[in-house]
Amino acid sequence: MEKRIVARKHITYEGLLRVDELYKIMDTWFMEHNYDKNEISNVQQTTAKGKQVQLFIEPY
Numbered sequence: 001m002e003k004r005i006v007a008r009k010h011i012t013y014e015g016l017l018r019v020d021e022l023y024k025i026m027d028t029w030f031m032e033h034n035y036d037k038n039e040i041s042n043v044q045q046t047t048a049k050g051k052q053v054q055l056f057i058e059p060y
Contacts, residue, residue: 035059
């Protein structure tokens with residue numbers, strides 16, 4: 001599995017996404033670096049074009 005670290009970045013992605021896998025990757029990174037995850041915001045919108053998800057997460 002490819003690992004990427006994104007800090008202070010905005011990610012735009014179109015296509016299928018497994019949110020549970022994304023959370024596992026983030027949780028693993030936070031654990032490996034002795035952080036807790038602080039979820040500032042989690043907004044999900046369903047439109048005619050599909051689902052839009054905005055996550056704002058920071059280390060704590």
